Amino acid sequence: MKAFQIxxxxxxxxxxxxxxxxxxxxxxxxxTFAFLGCNTLPVGYDQLRDRVTGASDTTLVxxxxxxxxxxxxLGGSSMLYLGRDTSYQSxxxxxxxxxxxxxxxxxxxxxxVLHQSDTLARMSFICRPCSLEWVExxxxxxxxxxxxxxxxxxGDFLPDTVATGTIAGDSITIDFKYAGLDSAHRAAIxxxxxxxxxxxxxxxxxxxxxxxATAPRLRVTYTNKGKETKRVISDIADAxxxxxxxxxxxxxxxxxxxxxxxxxxxKFTIDSIPPEATxxxxxxxxxxxxxxxxxxTIVLAIHRLTESFTEKGANARFEAVPIGSASYxxxxxxxxxxxxxxxxxxxxWTSRSDTLRNYGLLINAAPEWSPLFRLRIPRSGPNAxxxxxxxxxxxxxxxx
Amino acid sequence: xKTSQIxxxxxxxxxxxxxxxxxxxxxxxxxIFAFSSSASAQSxxxxxxxxxxxxxxxxxxxxxxxxxxxxxLNPGIFVNxxxxxxxxxxxxxxxxxxxxxxxxxxxxIRPATFNxxxxxxxxxxxxxxxxxxxxxxxxxxxxxxxxxxxxRHIIGRGGIYALRAGLAKSLFxxxxxxxxxxxxxxxxxxxxRFELEQGxxxxxxxxxxxxxxNTFKVGASLQTRIFSLAGYYEPQISMNVQRYKRVxxxxxxxxxxxxxxxxxxLSFAGSLSPTRRLGFDLGLTLNPWxxxxxxxxxxxxxxxxxxxWRGSIGAEYDIDSLHPVRIGYxxxxxxxxxxxxxxxxxTAIKENGIHFGTSVPIPKFGSLDISGELLFRNSYTIKETxxxxxxxxxxxEAWAKRTRRWGY
Numbered sequence: 117m118k119a120f121q122i123x124x125x126x127x128x129x130x131x132x133x134x135x136x137x138x139x140x141x142x143x144x145x146x147x148t149f150a151f152l153g154c155n156t157l158p159v160g161y162d163q164l165r166d167r168v169t170g171a172s173d174t175t176l177v178x179x180x181x182x183x184x185x186x187x188x189x190l191g192g193s194s195m196l197y198l199g200r201d202t203s204y205q206s207x208x209x210x211x212x213x214x215x216x217x218x219x220x221x222x223x224x225x226x227x228x229v230l231h232q233s234d235t236l237a238r239m240s241f242i243c244r245p246c247s248l249e250w251v252e253x254x255x256x257x258x259x260x261x262x263x264x265x266x267x268x269x270x271g272d273f274l275p276d277t278v279a280t281g282t283i284a285g286d287s288i289t290i291d292f293k294y295a296g297l298d299s300a301h302r303a304a305i306x307x308x309x310x311x312x313x314x315x316x317x318x319x320x321x322x323x324x325x326x327x328x329a330t331a332p333r334l335r336v337t338y339t340n341k342g343k344e345t346k347r348v349i350s351d352i353a354d355a356x357x358x359x360x361x362x363x364x365x366x367x368x369x370x371x372x373x374x375x376x377x378x379x380x381x382x383k384f385t386i387d388s389i390p391p392e393a394t395x396x397x398x399x400x401x402x403x404x405x406x407x408x409x410x411x412x413t414i415v416l417a418i419h420r421l422t423e424s425f426t427e428k429g430a431n432a433r434f435e436a437v438p439i440g441s442a443s444y445x446x447x448x449x450x451x452x453x454x455x456x457x458x459x460x461x462x463x464x465w466t467s468r469s470d471t472l473r474n475y476g477l478l479i480n481a482a483p484e485w486s487p488l489f490r491l492r493i494p495r496s497g498p499n500a501x502x503x504x505x506x507x508x509x510x511x512x513x514x515x516x
Numbered sequence: 517x518k519t520s521q522i523x524x525x526x527x528x529x530x531x532x533x534x535x536x537x538x539x540x541x542x543x544x545x546x547x548i549f550a551f552s553s554s555a556s557a558q559s560x561x562x563x564x565x566x567x568x569x570x571x572x573x574x575x576x577x578x579x580x581x582x583x584x585x586x587x588x589l590n591p592g593i594f595v596n597x598x599x600x601x602x603x604x605x606x607x608x609x610x611x612x613x614x615x616x617x618x619x620x621x622x623x624x625i626r627p628a629t630f631n632x633x634x635x636x637x638x639x640x641x642x643x644x645x646x647x648x649x650x651x652x653x654x655x656x657x658x659x660x661x662x663x664x665x666x667x668r669h670i671i672g673r674g675g676i677y678a679l680r681a682g683l684a685k686s687l688f689x690x691x692x693x694x695x696x697x698x699x700x701x702x703x704x705x706x707x708x709r710f711e712l713e714q715g716x717x718x719x720x721x722x723x724x725x726x727x728x729x730n731t732f733k734v735g736a737s738l739q740t741r742i743f744s745l746a747g748y749y750e751p752q753i754s755m756n757v758q759r760y761k762r763v764x765x766x767x768x769x770x771x772x773x774x775x776x777x778x779x780x781x782l783s784f785a786g787s788l789s790p791t792r793r794l795g796f797d798l799g800l801t802l803n804p805w806x807x808x809x810x811x812x813x814x815x816x817x818x819x820x821x822x823x824x825w826r827g828s829i830g831a832e833y834d835i836d837s838l839h840p841v842r843i844g845y846x847x848x849x850x851x852x853x854x855x856x857x858x859x860x861x862x863t864a865i866k867e868n869g870i871h872f873g874t875s876v877p878i879p880k881f882g883s884l885d886i887s888g889e890l891l892f893r894n895s896y897t898i899k900e901t902x903x904x905x906x907x908x909x910x911x912x913e914a915w916a917k918r919t920r921r922w923g924y
Contacts, residue, residue: 156669157618158659160560162897164670166855167563168658171666171710394720394765396666396710467766506666508710510721510763514564515774515810515819 166516169509171396176503180383180476181495183370184430187259188377191252191355193485194326197375198283198312198356199239199319203408204375204488206319206358209246209255209271210332211309213352224344225337226294228279228310231287231323231330240315243279243290245301246308248272252353257376271357273311274304283320289335309353319410319488325351356485372416373408373490374481380493381425381432383476384503389466393507398462400440400477403453403499404491409446414489417441417482418456420464421475434478441482444491462505558622558653560613560898561865563672565821565852566776567652567704569803570675573605573629575885575908579873580830581844583799585735585746585785588631591682591694592735593746594641601882602632603910611902622655628906639686641694649753650676652704667711674704676727676755693736700729700755722762727776729755744787744797753778775811776819779804792834797844799828805851822864824849830871842887844871854895863896873906882911 197206210228228243250271254262258269266272278297281290294302323330334349358375371378382400389395400418417438425432442456458477465474481489494500559568571578572587580586586593588603605628612621631645652675658668679701684694708721735748757774787797805821830844850865873887885908893900 155620156657156667157620158657158667159613159615159618159620160563160654160656160898161658161668161670162615163561163563163654163854164656165857168668392763392766394710394718394763396712396718396720463765467763508720508765510761511670511706511708511723513759513761513772514706514723514725515757515759515776 164511167512167514169512171506171508173504173506174388176384176386176505178382178501178503179385180381180426181370181501182381182425183367184379184381185360185371185373186377186379186430187256187359188484189252189254189256189259189262189355190358190375190485191255191353192324192326193356193483194324195233195321195485195487196324196332196354196356197319197321197358197488198241199314199316201317201319202361203490204319204358204360205270206314206356206375206488207271208312208322208354208356209250209309210312210351210354211246211250212306212334212349214306214334214336214349222340223294223336223338225335226292227335228290228292229287229333229335230283230290231332232283232285233321233323235286237318237320238282238284238316239318239320240282241280242277242313242315243281243292244273244275244277244311244313245304246271246311247274247304249308250353250355252355255355255357257357257359270359271311274301276301278305278310283322321487324354358488360490368495370493370495371407371490372404372479372481372493373488374484374486375488377480377484378490379430380479381421381476382479382501383425383474386462386465386474386503386505389462389505389507390509391467391469393466393509395459395463395466395505395507397504397506398457398459399504400456400458400501401453401504402493402501404444404493405499406446406489407492408488408490411487411489412446414444414446414491415441415482415486416444416454416456416479416491418458418461419478419480420461421478424475432475438482439477458503462503466507558609558611558624558655559651559893559902560611560615560620560622560654560656560900561850561854561893561895562652562654563656563670563706564855565819565850566676566778567650569851570628570648570651571889571904571906573607573647573906573908574603574631575605575873575887575906576842576875576910578889578904578906579842579844579871579885579887580797580832581799581828581846581869581871583783583785583787583797583828583830584801585737585748585783585799586744586787586797588629588633588643588645589647590735590737590746590748590783591643591684591696591733592692592737592748594633594643594684594694595686595690595692595737595739597633597635597641597686599912600632600634601910601912602630603882603908604631605629605906605908608905609902611900614899614901615897622653624653641684641686641692642682643684643694643696644679644681646677646679648675648702649678649700650702652676669709669711669717670706671709672704672706674702674725676700676702678731682733690740691736691738694734696733696735698731698733700727700731700753702727719764721764722760724760724762726758726760727755729753742789744785746786747782747784750781752780772812777809777811778821779807794834795832797828797830797832799826799830799846801826801848803851808851819852820862821851822849822853824851828871838877840875842871842873845869846871850893854897860896865893865895867891867893882909884909 196208251261279290279292325331332351360376370380418440419434421434423432439461440456440458572584577587607628608625610623629647633643654672678698680698682696686692703726706723709717710720733750737746755776759772761770783801785799789795804823806823808819808821826848828846832842834840846869853862853864856862869891871889876884887906889904891902
């Protein structure tokens with residue numbers, strides 16, 4: 117009986133060893149198959165040799181290029197710029213809607229509150245009433261709205277200073293000497309708003325009305341039925357009016373900048389790419405030279421022109437929605453290359469050349485009210501814009 | 517003692533029934549899995565021609581090296597059909613391709629065939645089925661050379677199927693003749709992808725091909741206890757082919773229409789059973805397809821296929837009345853070869869196969885036939901080893917032992 121038990125035990129051990137070896141062998145097989153199944157080695161590709169038409173790489177340089185500047189409307193931006201330096205000067209215009217229930221003569225206190233983003237910045241300024249109405253969506257250094265010019269570039273204002281102040285820290289409250297103003301000044305403020313003029317060198321950024329919490333606002337105290345009433349009124353329109361001395365820079369320079377919008381137009385001839393090609397990659401590359409910057413991260417955008425630049429010049433229209441964009445970090449060294457993916461645009465040009473003509477592309481700041489900067493793009497040489505394209509042709513038919 | 521024997525006997529019967537239910541459940545699961553899978557048998561050679569000629573799709577025949585004239589592909593095989601029967605087959609395959617120092621595995625599982633046959637009065641038989649005629653599944657990556665950072669990845673999926681129906685007449689209990697009409701349908705979809713330098717893919721082109729056509733087949737067989745002879749003849753396979761090429765980037769589709777005509781196919785087979793437990797079979801299929809043509813815009817040209825044959829030899833031995841073992845060997849040359857280039861002429865694709873299998877009876881149902889195949893394919897540059905596991909669940913109205921009875 118004992119011998120039988122020992123034999124049985126031996127048999128069990130032998131079976132277990134056999135089973136362990138079996139499991140190991142099975143695991144090895146599974147791993148081998150997993151390795152073979154997961155890899156992407158080029159087995160069998162030569163069977164398609166006569167069907168593959170290949171891929172091509174090509175690098176194009178711009179055969180036409182031009183630059184221009186535009187005093188673009190800067191209303192509706194999230195920041196307002198106030199200041200002046202060797203390259204730019206910027207004013208701010210704001211307008212409030214003062215309800216009719218507030219009799220002008222009943223206002224006893226009239227204070228404006230501004231918030232700034234950089235709490236370390238400091239700027240003295242004066243306020244003057246605007247003498248001409250303006251429209252937020254169209255106002256710029258030169259235009260009071262989309263159709264009318266200011267009488268004086270930079271805006272039309274009454275000559276009298278109605279308030280002074282220095283912005284420092286995160287906000288400032290400016291007290292208007294409202295009681296001492298005559299009715300014409302009061303009416304101008306109410307109708308056309310206030311212009312804020314920098315007095316120091318440097319540029320500060322003030323929050324616009326885009327964010328309710330930090331919007332420019334009025335704190336008005338007035339007497340209503342013999343009772344003193346206080347009211348806070350947010351602005352209904354604001355804009356920066358920016359000018360630059362860079363308008364006098366070399367007209368052959370290709371500049372891209374914000375505030376005063378500098379735009380660069382480039383045209384690449386892509387006729388060599390077959391219309392049936394699929395564009396796998398199309399990168400616009402250039403290495404710009406930073407001429408001016410108030411931020412280290414600069415965003416550039418590419419737009420498709422919908423009209424001929426050679427015919428319409430700076431008035432040529434372009435698609436509002438950018439085709440591509442890229443962030444350019446103002447470099448510590450000069451090796452930073454801007455690379456913007458415009459694959460979809462090149463694909464449209466090649467495959468729909470009959471309906472979407474290649475009028476070229478426009479490089480501009482995104483958005484054009486972003487912190488002031490100006491880049492110069494070389495026209496020629498190794499840093500000049502080049503379009504690197506990789507395209508793939510469709511395969512041949514299975515049956516020939 | 518007698519009581520104990522009875523209890524033991526009952527226990528065995530109960531176990532047996534439980535095991536039958538288990539087998540059925542297992543087979544059912546495999547079949548459901550196979551039918552829910554969209555992949556099918558892949559080969560690194562399938563990107564050319566019409567693709568691989570797919571096997572008959574019957575595990576019993578596959579285990580005997582696939583003498584297709586003895587399978588349900590022969591409309592004249594139904595000599596002894598006493599009950600309505602059907603069979604459904606699932607196929608699992610793994611293909612390892614080796615080229616140079618590189619190896620890659622393409623595994624997959626798919627449904628293979630469905631066949632049904634029923635006896636009619638006057639010894640006539642009505643039958644129908646669906647099976648794949650050509651498989652066009654492949655999956656290849658391009659090489660990544662030093663001067664090309666990109667890679668291509670091309671995935672082909674699809675095949676050409678035949679929906680078959682026919683009539684057969686059994687004569688004298690030993691002979692059967694039959695004719696079959698087949699409607700050919702199918703399609704393939706090739707997705708050409710391009711790997712971007714930055715990572716990820718862009719799908720550049722999709723080539724879709726739809727096939728449709730008709731075919732006709734006649735067959736006959738003579739079956740005795742000692743020997744069987746069978747053969748069928750398919751005069752022509754004629755297909756209309758419509759190709760859609762979608763170039764994704766260019767948003768431009770192009771369509772072309774072809775007409776493909778494959779000349780006749782012939783298949784013969786014979787079997788010999790010297791004893792009740794042992795049998796041998798031989799099979800020969802001829803595909804003289806060098807005359808295959810393609811017509812485009814009234815312009816007819818040859819497809820460049822070859823005249824090829826496939827031979828097989830198999831044996832079956834019954835260990836006992838319920839457990840047969842089968843083994844076979846096959847050899848063939850594919851009807852198309854590898855492409856030529858400036859250094860190398862087109863090379864034929866040679867295939868040698870080892871086949872084996874058995875059957876498990878399922879009481880009150882039919883049987884589960886199992887086959888395994890190892891196929892060794894060689895061309896000048898690629899060596900391919902394909903392993904195929906086929907399961908056929910065969911149902912008969914009344915269970916009967918299936919041994920060396922061709923058809924059902």
